[in-house]
Amino acid sequence: MSTPKEKTFESLGIIEPLCKACEQCKYKTPTEIQAEAIPWALQGRDVIGLAQTGSGKTAAFALPILQALWEAPQGLFACILAPTRELAFQISEMFESLGSVIGVRCAVIIGGMDMMSQAIALSKKPHIIIATPGRLQDHLENTKGFSLKNLKYLVMDEADKLLDMDFGPIIDKLLKVIPKERHTFLFSATMTTKVAKLQRASLMNPVKIEVSSKYSTVSTLLQYYLFFPFKHKDCYLVYLCNELAGNSLIIFTRTCNDTQRLALLLRNMGFPAIPLHGQLSQAKRLGSLNKFKAGSRNILVATDVASRGLDIPLVDVVINFDIPANSKDYIHRVGRTARAGRSGKSITLVTQYDVELYQRIEHVIGKKMDVFPIDSKDDVMLLQERVSEAQRMVTLEGSKRIKNDDDFRDKEDRDIIQSNKLVFISGIFTVGGGEWGTRGMIGVNSLPLLPSTNQTEDISHSSAHLVKRIDPVEHQSKSSTSNQEENDDVESKQPPYPTSHKDDNNKGKDDETEQNNKNNGNETQPEQLIHPDQAKENEDTAKQVKEEAMIIRKVIIVLGSLGGNGSGKRDNGGGVGNGEASMNDAFASEKSSMGNNSNSTNVMDNEVGGVNFRVVGNNEMNHETSDSVQYHHPPVQLSSIRQLTPPVQPSAPPAEKVGDTDSDIQIDNVTFSTPILTAPPAYSPTAPPIYALPHIPIPEFDGSVRDMILYMDGNNNYQLAQQQNLQNSDSRNINHNNNGTFISLHSSVSLPPLNTGVWYAAGPTSQTNTPIDVTPHQQSNHPIIIQSIHSPSNLNSQNSTSNLHSFSDSIENNENNSPTHQRHDPSII
Ligand SMILES: Nc1ncnc2c1ncn2[C@@H]1O[C@H](COP(=O)(O)OP(=O)(O)OP(=O)(O)O)[C@@H](O)[C@H]1O
Numbered sequence: 001m002s003t004p005k006e007k008t009f010e011s012l013g014i015i016e017p018l019c020k021a022c023e024q025c026k027y028k029t030p031t032e033i034q035a036e037a038i039p040w041a042l043q044g045r046d047v048i049g050l051a052q053t054g055s056g057k058t059a060a061f062a063l064p065i066l067q068a069l070w071e072a073p074q075g076l077f078a079c080i081l082a083p084t085r086e087l088a089f090q091i092s093e094m095f096e097s098l099g100s101v102i103g104v105r106c107a108v109i110i111g112g113m114d115m116m117s118q119a120i121a122l123s124k125k126p127h128i129i130i131a132t133p134g135r136l137q138d139h140l141e142n143t144k145g146f147s148l149k150n151l152k153y154l155v156m157d158e159a160d161k162l163l164d165m166d167f168g169p170i171i172d173k174l175l176k177v178i179p180k181e182r183h184t185f186l187f188s189a190t191m192t193t194k195v196a197k198l199q200r201a202s203l204m205n206p207v208k209i210e211v212s213s214k215y216s217t218v219s220t221l222l223q224y225y226l227f228f229p230f231k232h233k234d235c236y237l238v239y240l241c242n243e244l245a246g247n248s249l250i251i252f253t254r255t256c257n258d259t260q261r262l263a264l265l266l267r268n269m270g271f272p273a274i275p276l277h278g279q280l281s282q283a284k285r286l287g288s289l290n291k292f293k294a295g296s297r298n299i300l301v302a303t304d305v306a307s308r309g310l311d312i313p314l315v316d317v318v319i320n321f322d323i324p325a326n327s328k329d330y331i332h333r334v335g336r337t338a339r340a341g342r343s344g345k346s347i348t349l350v351t352q353y354d355v356e357l358y359q360r361i362e363h364v365i366g367k368k369m370d371v372f373p374i375d376s377k378d379d380v381m382l383l384q385e386r387v388s389e390a391q392r393m394v395t396l397e398g399s400k401r402i403k404n405d406d407d408f409r410d411k412e413d414r415d416i417i418q419s420n421k422l423v424f425i426s427g428i429f430t431v432g433g434g435e436w437g438t439r440g441m442i443g444v445n446s447l448p449l450l451p452s453t454n455q456t457e458d459i460s461h462s463s464a465h466l467v468k469r470i471d472p473v474e475h476q477s478k479s480s481t482s483n484q485e486e487n488d489d490v491e492s493k494q495p496p497y498p499t500s501h502k503d504d505n506n507k508g509k510d511d512e513t514e515q516n517n518k519n520n521g522n523e524t525q526p527e528q529l530i531h532p533d534q535a536k537e538n539e540d541t542a543k544q545v546k547e548e549a550m551i552i553r554k555v556i557i558v559l560g561s562l563g564g565n566g567s568g569k570r571d572n573g574g575g576v577g578n579g580e581a582s583m584n585d586a587f588a589s590e591k592s593s594m595g596n597n598s599n600s601t602n603v604m605d606n607e608v609g610g611v612n613f614r615v616v617g618n619n620e621m622n623h624e625t626s627d628s629v630q631y632h633h634p635p636v637q638l639s640s641i642r643q644l645t646p647p648v649q650p651s652a653p654p655a656e657k658v659g660d661t662d663s664d665i666q667i668d669n670v671t672f673s674t675p676i677l678t679a680p681p682a683y684s685p686t687a688p689p690i691y692a693l694p695h696i697p698i699p700e701f702d703g704s705v706r707d708m709i710l711y712m713d714g715n716n717n718y719q720l721a722q723q724q725n726l727q728n729s730d731s732r733n734i735n736h737n738n739n740g741t742f743i744s745l746h747s748s749v750s751l752p753p754l755n756t757g758v759w760y761a762a763g764p765t766s767q768t769n770t771p772i773d774v775t776p777h778q779q780s781n782h783p784i785i786i787q788s789i790h791s792p793s794n795l796n797s798q799n800s801t802s803n804l805h806s807f808s809d810s811i812e813n814n815e816n817n818s819p820t821h822q823r824h825d826p827s828i829i
Pocket residue numbers: 026027028029030031034051052053054055056057058059188189308309310311335339340
């Protein structure tokens with residue numbers, strides 16, 4: 001038989017349309033698990049597939065099922081069970097992309113989503129159901145007319161997880177209502193060898209394909225550890241995030257509570273972190289994942305809900321903040337990076353309480369990890385004060401937020417703004433490429449598991465040098481690995497060190513609990529969902545935006561703000577109402593705190609059309625830059641637009657939320673803020689309301705302005721809307737007057753349809769502290785927010801961050817108190 005490398009999908013017996021689909025997915029040759037498993041599956045054998053994380057197991061079971069469906073199409077043909085909801089979505093995407101050529105229809109049946117719409121989807125008899133066990137069981141019991149009595153294929157992805165104690169009883173129930181005459185596939189990177197568990201799956205004369213040893217990690221993964229005292233854990237984490245700035249990280253914690261706390265802590269320290277755990281609503285879980293996938297957040301802090309199966313190519317580093325209590329979880333966690341032949345790194349944080357677990361993991365994976373190189377411990381400890389401060393803030397806010405998650409999310413961006421920022425100075429953490437490599441051992445054997453299928457069949461296989469018979473006796477009598485597995489089960493019940501958090505029981509149960517929730521009437525109500533398709537779109541968009549943003553690579557910062565509440569007068573110090581007063585106070589203190597510094601804050605208020613605008617220009621907000629310096633600046637809003645005339649239609653519907661506070665985007669490590677927006681009420685096409693639009697200043701315009709880049713927020717989609725090369729002579733967009741030079745967005749700039757909310761303008765390459773002029777002049781159908789991004793000058797970054805701090809506080813206070821804010825939306829920040 002040919003070696004896997006010589007094989008093609010065609011030579012495995014895959015039909016032409018599916019081969020084409022593989023090509024479209026850029027699968028040039030089958031991976032080893034695909035090469036080994038597909039022929040058996042096509043022959044109609046039950047398959048147990050064991051292969052390393054990221055080795056293409058999903059297609060290994062999807063292709064044979066799609067082929068069988070093509071040959072004998074029917075509704076409710078196959079059911080794929082997955083332990084987590086996110087994984088179910090991902091598997092469904094894979095089926096859809098491979099099966100689109102044959103018109104496959106899939107339904108995702110998972111907890112946390114509306115039962116009724118799922119029931120409707122099931123009534124349409126999709127070909128493939130991808131489900132989490134609890135919800136599927138729920139439909140089988142409660143959805144009229146739905147049954148799986150004609151099911152032909154059952155797959156358990158992450159089979160060892162589905163067959164263990166948590167899911168076992170539900171699986172038992174499910175299997176009672178699924179026909180025995182079916183094909184069954186079990187796949188995982190860490191397969192159980194316990195016969196009792198495998199019997200649960202009711203396999204018939206299965207073939208076992210092992211493309212790796214039981215607990216192996218890929219060779220392209222560099223595995224490190226860091227050992228330090230427990231009390232410095234947060235500090236080390238922050239240090240690592242700082243060192244690895246620019247990389248995409250997943251940080252695994254033990255509990256939901258820790259996940260939430262760390263996400264808050266990191267955000268308070270200025271890192272774009274986002275939490276993912278089972279206590280979030282499903283919409284938020286998907287939202288978090290999508291933002292991470294799209295690259296708008298590059299730190300995902302997660303429980304083990306994200307440890308299995310998720311395929312996010314951009315993940316560079318996995319950090320085990322809490323060492324996993326179960327060695328299997330370690331394999332799956334670190335498997336979120338170094339996938340599909342790519343390289344990646346993992347760093348496991350080890351404290352005095354974790355040594356035993358750490359040693360066990362090393363033993364299980366059969367590798368010694370290297371210590372992660374850090375310059376000096378003193379460097380880490382330098383962060384202690386800042387970390388302690390952030391910890392205090394998190395403690396203050398944390399309990400409230402845990403109770404009220406919506407509140408948490410509404411304020412997430414403020415966390416960043418209110419915090420002092422780190423300026424990240426670090427080299428790029430390069431992660432080289434890789435190719436599909438030879439992986440471990442290949443073994444095939446026929447596995448007589450059930451008394452009813454007692455015959456054993458050894459299958460010789462040229463590439464199989466691990467050919468062994470696995471039978472009940474062997475399993476009971478052996479073996480270090482079996483023992484390990486039993487130990488794992490014990491391990492998971494005993495956290496290695498005491499923890500103050502109460503939700504330790506949530507570990508690993510993010511999705512298992514859905515059945516209980518249902519019974520208790522706690523089913524999470526669905527919210528507006530971002531379909532995973534959106535994530536792909538976002539990813540593409542983010543890439544595009546990132547590329548374009550290279551033009552302003554050395555750029556940053558934000559100028560000032562335009563506040564006001566519609567009732568104020570021109571005012572440089574007195575204030576208008578509470579909000580205005582606090583804003584002024586903040587500015588005043590900001591000014592005085594600057595002392596003799598020659599860089600000054602410029603505050604200018606304008607009253608235009610009854611609208612009081614406040615603008616601050618402050619070149620202290622600039623950061624020094626070089627290629628090796630990465631900037632995280634707070635998403636301070638430069639300006640907001642006020643509607644100058646009421647909507648024409650008196651019966652205009654109420655304002656509608658089109659964005660959320662957590663939708664800021666990260667481009668080249670520059671955070672672009674995206675406050676909540678309120679969509680304008682319905683417009684009369686003939687008489688649109690008028691909105692003020694600020695000019696973007698180009699102080700000391702010297703003809704060096706090159707680029708104006710506009711980004712559009714459309715329901716969290718970010719697109720490069722337009723790039724303009726502005727020339728001095730470009731009279732359409734550049735105006736000069738006594739106050740300076742301005743870029744303005746005249747209608748003559750050919751903008752794409754202004755059908756959504758936020759616009760960003762990346763502006764000139766030079767800047768001084770000339771005040772910003774704001775003039776309402778633009779008539780537009782939609783509210784527009786302009787943020788100008790300026791190139792840095794050589795100024796002290798620490799001063800600038802503290803200025804931003806008080807500056808943004810003031811914005812928040814002002815906006816919260818502003819009648820405009822109450823009338824329209826809590827948009828600013
Ligand atoms: N033949 C192939 N050639 C190239 N890439 C492939 C091939 N098959 C699958 N892939 C890609 O490899 C990645 C990993 O695949 P998949 O998610 O199925 O891995 P897995 O083995 O199920 O991992 P895990 O154990 O973590 O669930 C995916 O991005 C998938 O599109």
